[in-house]
Amino acid sequence: MSNTRLIERYVVRAVVPYTLASLVLLTAILFAQQTGRYFETIFHTAVPSSLFYGLALALLPTVFVFTIPMAVLSGAIIGFGRMPSDSELVAMRAAGISTWRILWPV
Secondary structure (H helix, E strand, O other): OOHHHHHHHHHHHHHHHHHHHHHHHHHHHHHHHHHHHHHHHHHHOOOOHHHHHHHHHHHHHHHHHHHHHHHHHHHHHHHHHHHHHHOHHHHHHHOOOOHHHHHOOO
């Protein structure tokens, strides 16, 4: 396995957990806000719960359109923000790896 693939995998493993955590958190917040708009109407009328679940499923793609880019950005910022504390970026740059090669997996 080449060193380039090893570094790419390392960068992905450094960023993905923060991206997934951000995705879950942001999706929960935005989904709660969106369903809250409809909750009062559905709660005060005799609407079957299956309709509420259908509405919730219909809202998910709209929520993901907003949360996925924000989650990727925040995951990259947090993941790369942690690397200088361990001098990992300095070591990669000292090894002759370009900044673009480090950022490529993200």
